[in-house]
Amino acid sequence: MTAQPIFEIAEDAGIDTSELLPYGRFVAKVPLESEPGDAPLVMVTAINPTPLGEGKTTTAIGLTQGLAEIGRRPILTLRQPSLGPTFGIKGGAAGAGKSQVLPTEIQNLHLTGDFHAVAAAHNLLAAMIDNHLHHGNELDIDPQSILWPRVLDVNDRVLRDIVVGLGGRPDGVPRQTSFDITAASEVMAVLALASGYDDLRARLGRIVVGSNRSGDPITADHLHAGGAMAVLMRDALMPNLMQTSAGNPVLIHAGPFGNIATGNSSVVADVAASRLGDIVVTESGFGADLGAERMVNVKSRQSGYAPSAAVVVATVRALKAHTGRYRIVPGRELPDELLAENPDAVREGCANLGHHLRTLRQWGVPVVVAINAFPEDHESEHRAIAEYAAEAGVACEISTHVVDGGPGAALLARAVVAAVEGNDTPGVVHRDYAADQPLTEKMEHVARNVYGAEGIDFTPAARQALERYTELGYGDLPVVIAKTHLSIPHDRAIDPEQPWRLPVREVRLAAGAGYVYALSGAISTMPGLSKHPRAERIDLVDGEIVGL
Template sequence: MDTTSFPSDLDIASAATLQPMDEIAAQLGIGPAHLEPYGRDVAKIDLGFLDEPHDGHQAKYVVVTAVTPTPLGEGKTTTSVGLAQGLQRLGKRAVVALRQPSMGPTFGIKGGAAGGGYSQVVPMERLNMHLTGDFHAVTAAHNLLAAMVDNHLHHGNALGIDVRNITWRRVLDVNDRALRNVVIGLGAREDGVVRETGFDITAASEIMVLLTLAKSLSDLRERLGRIVIGYTTEGSSVTAEDLGAAGAMAAMLKDAIKPNLLQTLEGGPAIIHCGPFGNIATGTSSVTADLIAMQGSDYAITEAGFGADMGAERFFNVKCRVSGLKPDVAVIVVTVRALKAHSGNYVIKPGKPLPPGLLAENPTDVEAGLPNLRKHIEIVRRFGVQPVVAINAFPQDHDSEHAVIRRYCNGIGVRTAVSRHVAEGGAGARELAEVVMEAAHEPSSFEFLYPLDLPLEQKIEAIATQIYGADGIDVSPGAAKALKDYERLGFGGLPVVIAKTHLSISSDPSLKGAPRGWRMPVREVRASVGAGYVYAICGEMRTMPGLSASPNAQRIDVSADGNITGLS
């Protein structure tokens, strides 16, 4: 394929003929009573649909994950969309459920998240910017709670909140490094109590995760009430319920809890809902989106952020616990370029030209990167789920390089398929669709990594040793104290999320392949009680980060009549 003549994602999306939303909804069995149009091309799905009687049919549940990310991008979203389109080409009812992109990455180095080429969700410009306002609702609800914390301090602090131990910061959905750490309350006495705080990005808000895991508005209301905003001077937790904020926050989120319905380029349903980051949170779309997809299709395809060590592990241990759903297949996306990057023979920097050798035919470098793929296959198998390796093919690939991956996977009994969905849409994903269908109908033995009654430190150690290949964990004194405090406060029965660099299987992004024999340094531990888990912050991730502003910001051109004419 001549890449110089290949149209841009925006050109492809703009040329698409979109189907009426009622026809898209009908593919899922959703009638007008549960469809709320947001313009001509987007709608919300009322959660009452889940209470409608149905025949008890449940779809096959497919999660799409990947090898350890590289700056090149492996294409989980576009593979998810391509797989759904491929299944539809085979006459199956398939729906893809994806996260909504954050405005920070959209305007930063990562760009949008609507897929790519001929495997996109449309309208892509609406998806990438604002959509139905869910992110803004999360921002408003989060900052309302922050304002109520400071208002409580201003009016006498009846709850005895320790001003030095307030954990609830503020959020916004763009990159603004100048707001990471701020001092508030300056000015006249009536302007509030002076203290240090800061801003994170909206996708890092605990409320974003609550929205992802809540099954109903009442469930969301209860979860919001359990949010811990800080602690008293005696060490007791203070919650949003204590401040009387949870009801107002739930009211602000009453529309945001409803999943958004869009469509693929080939007219199949796509459910877009929520967008927590995968390096510090669950990294998945919502439970309600998946429940709707399972009820209305033959194959429900969803995506988990970053590699199998991060997004898939949390998908299995956190999301599946909440939803009660058991995955049938995990698709592991890999590219030739990614495996060459994991060989350790190339230095790849965002915004810089690729090393020439990365695009040259070199099966040896591909083979050198296979230990990373092997580790992600092991992770999926550890949960008793059938793995399928999807080779996301690029025009610069060589057949000999694909053959290395196929030969390796065949040797360890893992199905694999080369998918050309970016260039060919659903037709290019037929092989992948056929392989996934075959794997989905095999028996599975899904199991969680650990029981919830295991002590928190042992849960962290189970993830470190069984997922990351560490020999054990080294817990800092501060983290050890926090673990004991959280168990004393009754949080010991929560699952654990490891917050770490996404650039390596280990806590060191410079280590390639699947390093063994290292120890995971747990430097800090935080409770995310509303979301229902405890953070174990590994390595150098000492804060709950947003994203830094990038010199490679996306260029967006808008015509005089308000239409987007360029997105690069």
């Protein structure tokens, strides 16, 4: 597959090219729009995935191609992949087979440098914090309170826990700190949630980096850093137009973490897309308990642009995995037993699918189940899923977009259009909480409604921090709960069918991004490399990229 010049793609899709900013032949930045248009939004989410992922990105791409196949003028919004994992275990995240974003090597490398801009803005603030400590600490910042790491877009485990400022007086004040991967930066979440330049500037200035010795929050604007950060981020705020394998427009923008952040592409990308096509497809990260929940409760609250339908991607392998009968280790291949024909295991695993279907129904979002077909699947196993969906009263289609491209997703596309057209209240979702409820209650609502927990248990420190945030005026922010994506409960060992409670050991404030997040279980924000990372097999030969 060869990419077409991006201006041709745009013209074919009926997009006004006069305002596009080219970045090479195959990418263009699109201007910001202030209000969403009329195109309905279709959110592609999934059951809880295996560590390998269930092809949600390929399905979103395939669906977009399928919608074009049946005569619609679709546009897709996706997150930008992180460089670190591209050179680590995972490899690129540009789709597969006949459902890719092209050119893959642009999407998987620097793209237009937005991630680098996030890192530059983030690290400038970090330098200005330590510079303030060095030059006398007029704001009386408590060094122990500083929760602003540095970031780099590389899997580098030795940066998880470091001591800086050694060497002597001219080299600053020593303290223990860390590096996160760029996708985990609050600046990335700001990029994903800002509605325009002024909002970007304001959010960056509101970032809280720690507190003074009286416990008052210290913001980026106290350090006079918000303006320079916004300048570094200005061009990054424009979404990046690329293309699917079939030449349909795709906006690639922002890449906030799926656990501690919103796990969705940006507000500005969705809003721009709503004016560039007649139907917008977007992918929400991980399962419906994570990315879709943040779309409903956080992102769409900000964008004013909520889904009119959802696709839940299910795979035979992941449903089997949810029976708990197989030993699945992140970073390893799936076990062979899991690949043997076993419709009963699939049926049993459908409990996970059923859970998410109920959640989406609660939100008032019509659903289509997409079976992302793999070559090793068996027909009986697909049938088991289809029967389960039929019993649940939900449309279900097999999609073969990886092998067949758009035509392989045409049935799915028709079902999605039917779901959108059958929605009497398009773009309206029933959120799990109101902004003015107490933070503890908001978290409890997510734990109960979305995860099906019996309740939520805060450590005393977490409860105290939430009270403090409320006193400080952050009580109206939405919430994000960071937990594993591999199961609905925070711990894969817990049976979600039995009563269980969600523990919150720590809470943190993302005042710039505009949410409070809870840590439920250990969340790594800096991956490591495996013994033989993919980087070892990537090369430049005669100026051409191989092995990416």
